[in-house]
Amino acid sequence: MLLRLRLLTGTMVSSLLLLVMLCLGSQNLNQREPLQLGFGQSAPLPTGFVVGIALVCGVFSGGSVAALLRR
Numbered sequence: 001m002l003l004r005l006r007l008l009t010g011t012m013v014s015s016l017l018l019l020v021m022l023c024l025g026s027q028n029l030n031q032r033e034p035l036q037l038g039f040g041q042s043a044p045l046p047t048g049f050v051v052g053i054a055l056v057c058g059v060f061s062g063g064s065v066a067a068l069l070r071r
Contacts (some may be wrong), residue, residue: 004067011063022052
């Protein structure tokens with residue numbers, strides 16, 4: 001149980017740090033394009049920010065699943 005909690009905490013902390021670094025790094029990006037969604041458009045976001053958010057979500061979900069499935 002303690003190992004699961006440590007893995008989950010480490011995953012959350014690392015994902016949060018990646019998100020903070022991503023937000024700080026993407027402030028000065030000039031190329032912003034809206035995403036075409038099925039029901040409309042999103043706000044214009046930098047392409048690197050969208051890719052970075054996908055990476056952070058993958059790190060968080062993968063680490064959480066690994067922590068929760070650990071015996």
